[in-house]
Amino acid sequence: MDSGNEPVEPSPSCTASTKFLVFLLLTGMLLVVTALRGDQPPQPSSTQAFSPPAQPGPRTTVSATPPSAPTLPPSDPVRLRIPAIGVDAPLTRLTLDGKGALRPPPADKPALAGWYGDGTSPGSVGTAVTTGHVDTPAGPGVFYRLGVVAKGDTVQITRADRRTAVFTVDAVELYDKETFPDEKVYGSSRRAELRVITCGGDYAEGTGYQGNVVVYATLTAVA
Numbered sequence: 138m139d140s141g142n143e144p145v146e147p148s149p150s151c152t153a154s155t156k157f158l159v160f161l162l163l164t165g166m167l168l169v170v171t172a173l174r175g176d177q178p179p180q181p182s183s184t185q186a187f188s189p190p191a192q193p194g195p196r197t198t199v200s201a202t203p204p205s206a207p208t209l210p211p212s213d214p215v216r217l218r219i220p221a222i223g224v225d226a227p228l229t230r231l232t233l234d235g236k237g238a239l240r241p242p243p244a245d246k247p248a249l250a251g252w253y254g255d256g257t258s259p260g261s262v263g264t265a266v267t268t269g270h271v272d273t274p275a276g277p278g279v280f281y282r283l284g285v286v287a288k289g290d291t292v293q294i295t296r297a298d299r300r301t302a303v304f305t306v307d308a309v310e311l312y313d314k315e316t317f318p319d320e321k322v323y324g325s326s327r328r329a330e331l332r333v334i335t336c337g338g339d340y341a342e343g344t345g346y347q348g349n350v351v352v353y354a355t356l357t358a359v360a
Contacts, residue, residue: 178271179284180337181350185309207359208329209260212298217250217267219333221290222282228267228294230254242269247278259294260302260356264323264330267294271335271346280335283350284309292331292354304331304354311337313348322351329356 214228231251234240242251250269257263270278292304312318322332331354338348 177340178277178281178337181284181286181309181311185287187308187310187353207356208262209258209296209298209300209302209356209359211258211261212296212300213254214252214259214265214267214294214296214302216295217333218293218295219283219286219290220293221287222285224250224279224282226250226269226279228252231268242279244270244273245275247273247275250279258296259304259331260296260300260329260359262327262329264326264332266323266332266334268334271337271350278335280333280350283333283335283352284311284337286333286352291357292333292352294331301360302329302331302356303358303360304329305357307353307355309350309352311348311350313338314346317349330354331356 213230216226217228218225226248227250229242229249229251231242231253232240232255242249247270250267252259252268253266257265259265259267269280271280271283272278286306286309288306288308290306292306294302294304296302312322322334331352333352333354335350336346336348337350338346340346
């Protein structure tokens with residue numbers, strides 16, 4: 138996979154594992170940068186982004202704490218489904234090469250998605266990371282339509298333990314790679330959360346896509 142970016146030092150506020158993932162993303166090693174020479178993949182609407190913080194107002198009565206969210210013990214994910222956009226893809230474990238870079242899903246298998254195998258298992262407490270090609274020279278990739286995903290849609294991860302972790306989408310945002318919010322995307326969580334990431338934004342010859350589409354989702358059910 139080509140990279141048009143120079144290595145960027147992550148923010149000092151990142152944890153060690155977060156630093157590593159952010160470095161991979163910003164150097165272009167995590168996501169595909171090749172593109173079709175035709176239609177651009179759909180981009181997320183601003184209405185699907187996180188809502189701005191509410192303005193301070195009168196003190197109100199705090200409601201009771203909601204029941205604890207479901208969580209699962211670690212288990213490798215084997216399949217990812219996003220019914221709203223027709224994605225039903227096998228998942229491959231992404232490992233590191235000899236230079237310490239994360240190997241992307243094979244470019245000759247555009248329908249394959251991947252997950253960071255040394256990170257959080259989808260469904261366990263923490264932030265799990267999945268990724269895939271938006272497109273390849275051969276055509277659209279598994280996440281070509283990721284920008285169409287909306288709040289409230291589900292991402293279903295089938296695991297090796299035969300459990301299915303069902304995540305509900307909280308937001309979909311588009312970031313410029315030069316100002317990618319590393320801590321926001323990769324920061325640790327006390328809940329079971331999921332990120333689905335692919336390339337997006339404008340495309341430039343020689344450097345590829347200039348941004349990333351990030352889907353934020355939280356585990357809401359286990360089947």
